[in-house]
Amino acid sequence: MFGFDKMFDFNCDGHLDSFERAAQFQFMDAMMKHEETDSFDEDEEEDVFADAGLDYDELEFMDPDERREVLEDAGLDPDAFDF
Template identity: 80%
Template sequence: MFGFDKMFDFNRDGKLDSWERAAQFQFMDEMMKDDEKSILDDDDEIDTFADAGLDYDELEFMDP
């Protein structure tokens, strides 16, 4: 059993049953959706700055 699997071994029997595997899959699926959403949000923000003629990377280093 891997370290990450231990987090989903709710009954601590040393193996994952079907319900525990489903919980693990659900968790991983939600994590991937969150990553995908944040990537898309960053792209939208960069496009907005580019449309205004500003460089997003340079703005990160500027003082408010």
């Protein structure tokens, strides 16, 4: 039994039954999907802002009206981004 398998051995018998394996698979699948979508979306938005000469972190902490004005001045659609 691998170290990670022990996390899903709910009945502590030293073996993973079908339910425990399914739980392990579901957990790993959800983690992989979460990592893929989060890192891809964030990196893509940061690239758009960097190309426009803007800093993502600064935009994130701006007041919504100020952010809208800065994005419009940079030629970006403020409604296309979720902060």
